[in-house]
Amino acid sequence: MSSTFGTLFKVTTFGESHCKGVGAVVDGCPPRLSLTAQDIQTQLDRRRPGQSELTTDRNEADQVTILSGVENGKTLGTPIALLVPNKDQKPGDYKEMSKIPRPSHADYTYQIKYGIRASSGGGRSSARETIGRVAAGAIAEKYLKETYGIEIVAWVSSAGMVNAPYLDIEQITRKQADKNIVRCPHEETAQNMIQAIIEAKQRSDSLGGIISCVCRNVPPGLGEPVFDKLEAKLAQAMLSIPATKGFEIGSGFRGSRMCGSEHNDPFTVKNNRLGTLSNYSGGVQGGISNGEPIIFRTAFKPVATIGKPQKTVDFEGKEVELAAKGRHDPCVVPRAVPIVESMAALVLMDFALIQEMRR
Template identity: 60%
Template sequence: MSTFGREYRVTTYGESHCKSVGCIIDGVPPGLALSEEDIQVQLTRRRPGQSALTTPRNEKDRVTIQSGCEFGYTLGTPICLTVANQDHRPRDYSETDLYPRPSHADYTYLQKYGVKASSGGGRSSARETIGRVAAGAVAEKYLSEAHGVEIVAFVSSVGGIEMAQMAEGSGGMGGEAFQQLLGSVTRAQVDGNAVRCPDEEAAQRMQEEILECSREKNSTGGTVTCVIRNAPAGLGEPCFDKLEAQLAHAMMSIPATKGFEVGSGFSGTRMQGSEHNDAFEADGQGGLRTRTNHSGGIQGGISNGQSIFFRVAFKPPATISQDQQTATYEGASGVLAARGRHDPCVVPRAVPIVEAMAAIVLMDAVLQQNGRAATRGVLAPVPAHLKGIKPV
C-alpha cells in the first residue's frame, strides 16, 4: 500500500526516474498557516548532493503546493504536494535489465507484480520518501503550533562507531548523559556537521568511516535516534495500534531499515524490574511525571507525557560500485558491474525522514484522540472515582 494513517492520511506517489514524486495529504485541519517554504526546509535537509558523504545526484527538490491551500491557509481539503525529478539518468541502470541487484528490490518486485520499473528501483527508491518528508513537515507545523511538540533526530552510530553518550559505560540509552542529550539537542546542533551527529568527536570518526567506504566503492550502515518532546499524554490506541507499534510500522517502512527499539529497547532486557520501572512523582502542576524514562514515554501503548525516544537501524546501502558475482534473472552466473549514483551511508540523509514519519504518526494519533475527547466532552462528567480520584 502507498497510504499511511487513519485520520491523517498520506499517500505517496512516483518512481525514482519518473517525471515527479510527491504526496496527497487528507485530514489536515483547516486554518493552518502553510507555505511552500514551511515544507521546503525539511526537503532541503533530505535532498541529495549535500556533501561528499552523499550521492552526487543533483536534485533541487523544490516543492509545489497544488491544492488544499488558499491565501496561505489550509482549507481542510486534500493537499497535493509535488516535486519534479530533474537529474535522473535511466541509462545508469541498464545492467539491471539482466541482473537483479544483490539485496535490492529488483527480484522481489518482479516476483510480486510480474513487472518492474526499468531503472532506479522504482517505488523502492529513496526518492519515494520525498512525499513522506513533505507530509511530515505539514504535520510537524500543526503539532508545534497546537501542542509545542519538538521532534529532533540525529545519527547515533555509523558502522562500529557510536556516540560516547550511548556507550554501555555511560549507561546506554537509559543513562544520564544520553537522557540529558535528548532533553537539549536541537536541529541546529545536529546539522552542525555533515554526518548529523551532535557528538563532534564521534562525528569526525563517522565521517572518515563513510569517506573510506566511498573510496573503496563500498557502503556502511548506522543508526538514527529520534526524540519527541512535549507530546501530549493519552496518544495511542490499544491493543494493535499502540503508539510504539505505529512508530515501529512507520520507521520500518523507510527504505534500508532493519531494526527498531523504543525507550530502553534491547538494553532493557539486561535489567531487572526494580531497576527498569519508571516510578511516578508529582510534576508540580497538578499531574504526574516519571522519575526515569526507561519506557521511552510510552506505557501500555499510550503516551504518558514524557519524552518519546526510539532508535532505528539502517543497513548498508545495497547499491555499491564494486563488481559483484551474482546471477541473471534466468539463473546464469555473471558479474554485475554497478553504475549509478548512491549514498555510501544513508543515515545522514535519513534524519529528516525519521523526523517526518514520527510527525505523521503523532499527528494521526492526535487527531484520533481529539475526536475521542470531543465526543466525550458532550456527555455528562463521569463520577470522580472512575477517574482515580478518591471522594472527599
C-alpha cells in the same frame, strides 16, 4: 494498503524515479493552519542528495509545489496535493538491472510480485519515494508544533562501527544535528563517522548506521491500545523506511536483560502532574504516551548499491559479476534523519487528531 498511511491524517505518496514527478496527497489536515511551500521545502532540502561529499553528487533541487488545499496561505481542510518534479533522469545508468537483480535490492521481489518493473529497478523502493513522506511530515510537524509545542529531533547516533556517547535528549536540537555533514551532534564522534564513511567510499563499499529520535512535549494520552499502540505504529513507520532492519523504544533490546525492579519507572510529581523518575519506557505505557519524552532508535543496513564487484546470478540464473556504476551514497543515514522525523510526525499527528476527538 501500501501507499497510504494514517486514519485521520491520511498521506498517500506516489511516484518513482523515472516518471514525471513524486509527491503526496495529504487528506485530513485541519483547516486554518498557516502553510507555505517554504514550510515544506526546509525539510526537503535536508533530505535531498548532493548536500555534501558524503552523499551522491546528484544535485536534485527537489522543489515542491502545493497543488491544492491551501489558499491565501491557509489550509482549507481539503486534500493538500504536493508535487516535486523529477528532473535528473538518466535511465541509461540502470540498463544492467534489466537483466541482473541487484543483491539486497528490490529488483527481484518487485519482478516476482508485479511481473513488471520500473526501468529504475526498485521503483517505489527507491529513496525518491520518501520525498512525499518528508513533504507530508513537514505539514504534520507544523501543526504539532503550533498546537502542542511538540518538538521532534533525530540524529545519527552510530555510523558503521562509530558510536556517539549518550546525549542529553531533553536539550538536543535540529540545529546541533545540522552542524556537521553527518548529522551527529557530538562533534568528535561526527569527525570519526565522516572519516569512516569516506574510507568506505574509497573502498567502493558502504556503511549502515543508527538514527536516534526524541519527541518532546507530546501530551499524555496519544496512542491507541491493542494493535495501534504508539510504539507499534512508530515501529511500522520506521521499518517502512527503505533499508531499515530494526527498531527499539526506551530501553529496547537492552531492557530485555534488566530486572523489573530496575526497569520500572517510578512515578513522581513533575510540573503539577505525574511524571516518571526514569524513562526506560521511552515515553509510552500500554501503547499510550505518558508525557515523558518519546525516545526510539532505528537501525539502517549498509547501502546495497556498491561499486565493489559482487558475484551473483542474473534473472536467468547465469553467474555474473556486478559492480554498480551510477551514483550512490556510501551511507544514507545522514540524509535519512529528516525522513525519521517526518515519519514520527505522521504517527503523532494521526494520534493527536484521534485523541482530540475524545475531549
